[in-house]
Amino acid sequence: MTESGRVRLIDVAREAGTSVSTVSRALNGSELISPQVVAHVRAVADELGYRADRRAQEFKLGRPRTVGVTVPDLANPFFSEVLKGLAAAARTDGHRLLIGESGEDPEEELRLVEEIADHSAALVLCSSRLTRGGLEKALALPVPVVCINRTVKNAGAVAIDYRAASRLLLDHLTGLGHRRILYVGGPASSWSDAERRRTLRRTARSLDVTLDEMEGGWSGRHGYEAGPTVVGSRATAVITFNDLVGVGLLSWLHDNGVDVPAELSVASYDDIPIAAYSRPPLTSLRNERARLGELAWKQLAGRLAGAEWPRPDLLAPELVARASTGPARRRVRIRAHG
Known part of the structure; x- marks a missing residue:
């Protein structure tokens, strides 16, 4: 057992009196292991409180289930609603979000993109502040990319019209x-x-x-x-x-x-x-901010399944007129204010 208290495969193998590879196969349902050994290994794993490192399993199998997302500023409510729509849609397909905030800094956003891509099946760049060169680097990464509120070539795009x-x-x-x-x-x-x-x-x-x-x-x-x-x-x-x-x-x-x-x-x-x-x-x-996230996932899911990128999805807004606008009066220059 590690200093942090996490039970490892080697701990299960030692307690079960078998090899690490046998434990791994038994816990992953391999048909090469007898039902009796599988039952024994799983009983030992349960007794020790072993929990599989699912992220490592996903990457070993070539199927990461994480979607990396960058946003300029999490304090802006616009992005929280986009993320809710994206997370809900991705969750229905068994994916989860890994979110990074760039603080409105294009260089920090590029660093985040490159780091998150190593742990993700796909990327969503929400209102990206990347320069053209930075965006080209992001699109060259070996994962599909969708941009929300930015239209680009050779990638998915969802934006306001x-x-x-x-x-x-x-x-x-x-x-x-x-x-x-x-x-x-x-x-x-x-x-x-x-x-x-x-x-x-x-x-x-x-x-x-x-x-x-x-x-x-x-x-x-x-x-x-x-x-x-x-x-x-x-x-x-x-x-x-x-x-x-x-x-x-x-x-x-x-x-x-x-x-x-x-x-x-x-x-x-x-x-x-x-x-x-x-x-x-x-x-x-x-x-429809949540809809932006839903459409971004729809494009990504199609791409991950082998489809070509569709045309950009453009959402038409609705004007909500309130009391801050009214008839123009003949403008007298407003007095200077301190």
């Missing part, structure tokens, strides 16, 4: 009379932020709307810190990278006496639960 999302947001705001809109962006390494910017620009041009842009981030703190720049702009409506940024911005506006939506409308992406309970409740784009 940002063209449809941008149209919904801008149609809503222009329908309220807004003609100058500010986008508070997300992390520079975020593929989804680039897609939001690209599709917002294209849609704004088609609607003859002025779209201004500024740097932002992914958290409530980033939204709060954006407040002075937002009120110093000429926009009558703001779209934020996600709801965390949107709620942070609403908090700053409240603290500084800016009336939402009378002076400024605010809308966002993702519709995480907190969006409905902010003050005022935040207009946002609802997407």
Whole structure:
């Protein structure tokens, strides 16, 4: 027995009076071992409290049952719901998740990917921040890869339809009379932020709307810190990278006496639960986050069974209009706030 107290095959073999290979075959149901020996070995193993190292067995048999997953930040509720959908779908096929958080760092994400791949049958990169070169390295690993919220070649892909999302947001705001809109962006390494910017620009041009842009981030703190720049702009409506940024911005506006939506409308992406309970409740784009995880597993399961990668699955969001957006009024530059 080891110092940690774990019972090993050699301990079972010594107690049973047989070889390690015989114990291994008996516990794995080999037909080469007589029923009497199998019964004896299993009785000894039970008495000693032996538990098989299933991970080692899986790799010895060439059938690991673990799916490696990387996420930028586990504090973001968006990812927890994606992971729930992915875990539930994988569990029905006898797989489990091994999750690594990169802390929004592309280099750390690549290290995680390379380490997790050694213990996994497949990889899911959730809102990957990898550079193009890093992504190429990930796709070169000897396991299938699915990206959530990032479309790539030679891999699976599941994402939000940002063209449809941008149209919904801008149609809503222009329908309220807004003609100058500010986008508070997300992390520079975020593929989804680039897609939001690209599709917002294209849609704004088609609607003859002025779209201004500024740097932002992914958290409530980033939204709060954006407040002075937002009120110093000429926009009558703001779209934020996600709801965390949107709620942070609403908090700053409240603290500084800016009336939402009378002076400024605010809308966002993702519709995480907190969006409905902010003050005022935040207009946002609802997407099926758990469904993203389910579809990612469906693509992986097909690939593991020998199928070709399907076309990317794009999920169309739903606009949930709340009290943070209202009719545009003639914009008087909001007074400077400290």
